[in-house]
Amino acid sequence: MLALYIHRGSPIHRLGAGSKILVSIAGSFAIVLVKPLWLLAGILLAVASLYPVARLPLRAIARALKPVLLVTAALSALQLALAGPAEAASTALRILSLVLLTSLVTLTTRLSDMLDVLTRAARPLAALGLSPPKLALAVGLAIRFIPTLLQDLQEIQQARLARRARGPSLFGIGPLMVKILRMTDALGDAIAARGFDNRK
Amino acid sequence: MIEISGVSHDFDGRPVLRDISLNLVERRIAIIGANGSGKTTLARMLNGLVVPRRGEVLVDGVSARKNGSEVRRLVGYVFQNPEHQIVMPTVEEDLAFGLHNMNLPKAEITARVDAMLAAHGLAARRDSAAHLLSGGEQKLLTLLSVLIMEPRYIVFDEPMNSLDLATRRRFSGLMDGLAQTIITITHDFDLIAGYDRAILIHAGRVEADGAPGDVVRRYIALVDAGG
Numbered sequence: 001m002l003a004l005y006i007h008r009g010s011p012i013h014r015l016g017a018g019s020k021i022l023v024s025i026a027g028s029f030a031i032v033l034v035k036p037l038w039l040l041a042g043i044l045l046a047v048a049s050l051y052p053v054a055r056l057p058l059r060a061i062a063r064a065l066k067p068v069l070l071v072t073a074a075l076s077a078l079q080l081a082l083a084g085p086a087e088a089a090s091t092a093l094r095i096l097s098l099v100l101l102t103s104l105v106t107l108t109t110r111l112s113d114m115l116d117v118l119t120r121a122a123r124p125l126a127a128l129g130l131s132p133p134k135l136a137l138a139v140g141l142a143i144r145f146i147p148t149l150l151q152d153l154q155e156i157q158q159a160r161l162a163r164r165a166r167g168p169s170l171f172g173i174g175p176l177m178v179k180i181l182r183m184t185d186a187l188g189d190a191i192a193a194r195g196f197d198n199r200k
Numbered sequence: 201m202i203e204i205s206g207v208s209h210d211f212d213g214r215p216v217l218r219d220i221s222l223n224l225v226e227r228r229i230a231i232i233g234a235n236g237s238g239k240t241t242l243a244r245m246l247n248g249l250v251v252p253r254r255g256e257v258l259v260d261g262v263s264a265r266k267n268g269s270e271v272r273r274l275v276g277y278v279f280q281n282p283e284h285q286i287v288m289p290t291v292e293e294d295l296a297f298g299l300h301n302m303n304l305p306k307a308e309i310t311a312r313v314d315a316m317l318a319a320h321g322l323a324a325r326r327d328s329a330a331h332l333l334s335g336g337e338q339k340l341l342t343l344l345s346v347l348i349m350e351p352r353y354i355v356f357d358e359p360m361n362s363l364d365l366a367t368r369r370r371f372s373g374l375m376d377g378l379a380q381t382i383i384t385i386t387h388d389f390d391l392i393a394g395y396d397r398a399i400l401i402h403a404g405r406v407e408a409d410g411a412p413g414d415v416v417r418r419y420i421a422l423v424d425a426g427g
Contacts (some may be wrong), residue, residue: 004289007327112293112300144289147331186284191248193277194287194349195301197269 004147006107012054017113018120026107031097037086041091047100054108061103068099106143115140133199141187152179202246202275202383207255210242216241216308217252219402224383225304226396230412231385232419233401242401243355243385247275260352273302276346276380280358282338286330291322291341294330298349316348336367343374356384360391389416 007013012020027047034040044200051058072095080088106114115136122132156179165171202224211219216238224246233239244250245257248268257264258269264271279285288294292313299309317323320340325333330341339359346354359375360368372391375382386394389412392398398415399423400408408418 004329005327007290110293111289112296141287144287147329149281149329183284186279186281187287189244190277190279190285191287192248193249193272193279194298194345195269195272198273198303199301200303 003104004143005110006056010056010105010108012050013108017109018117020105020109021114024101027101028098031094031101035090037093037176040090042095043081044093044097044100047097047104050104052102053071054104056107061107065099068096072096102156111140111143133196137191137193137196145183147175149180152176201255201260202381203258204242204245205256205258207242207245207252207257208382209245209250209252209254216404217401218405219294220255220335220401220406222399224381226366228392228395228397229383230387230392230395230398230415230416231380231383231401232387232398233407234391234423236399238386238404239401240357240366243357243383244277246278246355246383247272252291273349275353275355276349276351277355278342278357278359280361281321282335282342283331285342285345286338289331290326291328291330291333292317292326294341295345295348298345302349312348316344320344325427336363336370339367339371340374341364343371347378351380353381353383354378356382356386358386359384360386362390385387390400392416 027043031043034043060155072092075095076088076092076165079091107155118139119132122130122135125135126132153172153176156175160172202222204220204222205223207217207220208215220242231239231243241250245252245264246259248257248264248271251265251268254336259271259274262270262274285292288297293317296309297315299312304312314323317326322340324336330338333341356375359371363371375384376394384395386392392412395412397410398408398412399406400415400419402422408415409424
């Protein structure tokens with residue numbers, strides 16, 4: 001799912017990062033706890049209706065949703081076989097609502113604003129010897145590098161195809177892990193070089 | 201001034217630098233040498249990313265060993281691969297990253313970012329995703345993200361690597377116009393033609409030090425001799 005910030009001047013973009021994160025946490029609990037199917041369907045519709053309000057590119061988001069839909073369909077099929085149609089439907093509604101709700105937050109909130117909130121929220125952990133800015137940066141980097149790593153994986157798969165490689169495409173994970181380890185070293189240096197150790 | 205005194209270093213017992221002593225006072229200094237000669241390790245010592253096993257690096261009197269974070273404030277570093285230097289997802293956020301690390305007030309961060317974007321014609325790219333920028337734009341962003349922190353010295357690691365002609369010209373023009381002292385690690389001899397000084401590192405030692413033309417000739421002679 002496409003999850004990086006897309007700049008628009010919508011009312012949802014203008015909401016504070018802290019409020020959006022709180023609403024998404026509360027919403028996620030509600031999605032997990034609510035049982036009636038009609039209510040779950042209502043929540044999904046409500047969340048989906050916020051996307052046009054946020055003026056996000058709906059076609060691009062629909063394309064990015066395809067893998068999520070595939071996973072949802074597979075899980076629902078399993079549920080259908082194991083627990084019946086009602087469970088299958090509620091699983092599908094829950095997954096889609098959760099993905100759309102959390103993505104709405106990341107798509108409409110600058111990462112730096114989310115990191116500020118995370119840093120503040122993690123301050124009590126400083127008493128345990130943990131560094132709130134470092135924790136927030138770790139989360140931020142994970143989000144920042146999702147598209148880069150997906151691009152790298154695609155390049156590795158194309159290189160395998162170009163060399164007529166046999167075997168499952170899962171074999172591309174090995175070279176990707178090597179790339180990630182190299183990148184981690186370089187990234188650590190780049191972060192240090194820009195004075196992260198001075199951050200309060 | 202950057203003073204390097206009696207610096208030696210090894211990685212897992214393999215020596216990479218041997219007893220290097222240099223005073224860097226010129227405005228444009230190039231460090232050249234073969235791959236694996238130790239030049240990148242030397243450059244990384246200038247902003248405290250690598251601490252030498254023996255010897256000392258002082259930047260304006262500040263010890264890179266004892267006060268690495270202050271040295272990193274004085275010396276900016278533009279890495280070879282921009283993909284690994286861009287930390288934040290959008291242009292604006294990446295420019296602001298170093299300023300947040302300096303713990304500047306939000307108003308000053310915003311003002312500096314606005315000024316930098318306007319000065320380099322990037323105001324329209326403010327919210328662009330950094331990973332979707334072209335290679336040249338990413339390289340420019342890495343330089344601006346260092347410049348915005350207003351260091352006194354900037355180390356460039358292979359700045360022209362994989363840039364097209366137009367971007368090379370733009371980037372080279374930008375480097376020429378910088379007020380800071382520049383230390384450039386490079387294999388690009390055209391780039392350093394107008395530099396004040398070049399230093400050739402060979403097998404971890406200073407093999408030649410002087411005018412770029414003379415040092416490049418010495419390097420070519422060394423390569424021709426199979427060194």
